[in-house]
Amino acid sequence: MDTKPTEIGSSKMFDGYNKRYKHFSPTLGCSMTFYIYFPPAPSPSHKFPVLYWLSGLTCTDENFIAKSGAQRVASAEGVALIAPDTSPRGLNVEGEADSWDFGVGAGFYLNATQEKWKNWRMYDYVVKELPKLLSDHFPQLDTSKASIFGHSMGGHGALTIYLKNLDKYKSVSAFSPIVNPINCPWGQKAFINYLGNDKAAWEEYDATYLISKFHDLSASILIDQGMDDKFLHDQLMPHKFEEACRSVDAPLLLRLQPGYDHSYFFIATFIDDHIRHHSQALRL
Numbered sequence: 001m002d003t004k005p006t007e008i009g010s011s012k013m014f015d016g017y018n019k020r021y022k023h024f025s026p027t028l029g030c031s032m033t034f035y036i037y038f039p040p041a042p043s044p045s046h047k048f049p050v051l052y053w054l055s056g057l058t059c060t061d062e063n064f065i066a067k068s069g070a071q072r073v074a075s076a077e078g079v080a081l082i083a084p085d086t087s088p089r090g091l092n093v094e095g096e097a098d099s100w101d102f103g104v105g106a107g108f109y110l111n112a113t114q115e116k117w118k119n120w121r122m123y124d125y126v127v128k129e130l131p132k133l134l135s136d137h138f139p140q141l142d143t144s145k146a147s148i149f150g151h152s153m154g155g156h157g158a159l160t161i162y163l164k165n166l167d168k169y170k171s172v173s174a175f176s177p178i179v180n181p182i183n184c185p186w187g188q189k190a191f192i193n194y195l196g197n198d199k200a201a202w203e204e205y206d207a208t209y210l211i212s213k214f215h216d217l218s219a220s221i222l223i224d225q226g227m228d229d230k231f232l233h234d235q236l237m238p239h240k241f242e243e244a245c246r247s248v249d250a251p252l253l254l255r256l257q258p259g260y261d262h263s264y265f266f267i268a269t270f271i272d273d274h275i276r277h278h279s280q281a282l283r284l
Contacts, residue, residue: 179223
């Protein structure tokens with residue numbers, strides 16, 4: 001079982017390269033794939049800051065790379081994009097593929113505590129294993145300069161990971177994030193199955209709760225939310241996070257975008273702003 005990443009795909013784009021890798025993850029107990037977009041290097045010794053993208057429900061490591069158009073500005077800004085998968089795969093746990101919003105493709109970026117789902121440790125994979133893997137095997141990446149963003153379930157992941165690790169990330173942003181999973185059907189289903197009945201454990205993965213522990217943030221939190229998103233009122237509830245930020249004076253830029261839905265068409269429209277938001281923080 002080779003923990004060292006093996007390149008399994010490469011495509012040139014905006015003078016850089018989308019490269020896909022496969023490796024065995026000791027954290028998750030299965031093989032995992034991830035993408036890196038390497039911008040064009042000004043010199044052989046140049047090191048790029050890294051920007052992690054966390055995808056949403058049903059996605060793999062491929063959706064963002066193929067659909068977002070983020071590489072154009074990442075190339076211009078000199079930021080490497082890292083896109084991991086959204087859950088363990090191939091473990092054949094009973095019920096893992098019974099529904100699209102739980103199990104495979106739905107890791108929720110947490111560490112499961114229930115025995116059946118013990119391999120679902122996407123939090124540790126994203127926060128610990130993947131950065132070390134990148135640092136050990138890709139000398140052109142400067143993993144000490146890192147930011148994080150994501151979409152929907154991945155927006156939830158980005159916000160919670162950032163708020164729990166302010167020393168590791170320079171900035172955060174999200175598209176249509178699940179900001180208050182304790183109070184929405186997606187989150188409640190995931191938390192009861194992965195974490196059991198311990199509501200204190202749920203709070204550790206809820207951005208609206210975590211922001212109440214807020215200490216000075218180095219950069220504003222940027223969130224874009226489409227106003228025609230069919231999940232806006234039942235699942236996403238950005239106003240809950242906005243109220244929580246206001247109560248502790250946390251810097252939030254919440255942009256409600258008229259007419260936009262939950263899709264990658266929406267993400268592609270505003271991705272440039274997000275890349276530049278992170279690039280600015282990563283240069284400081």
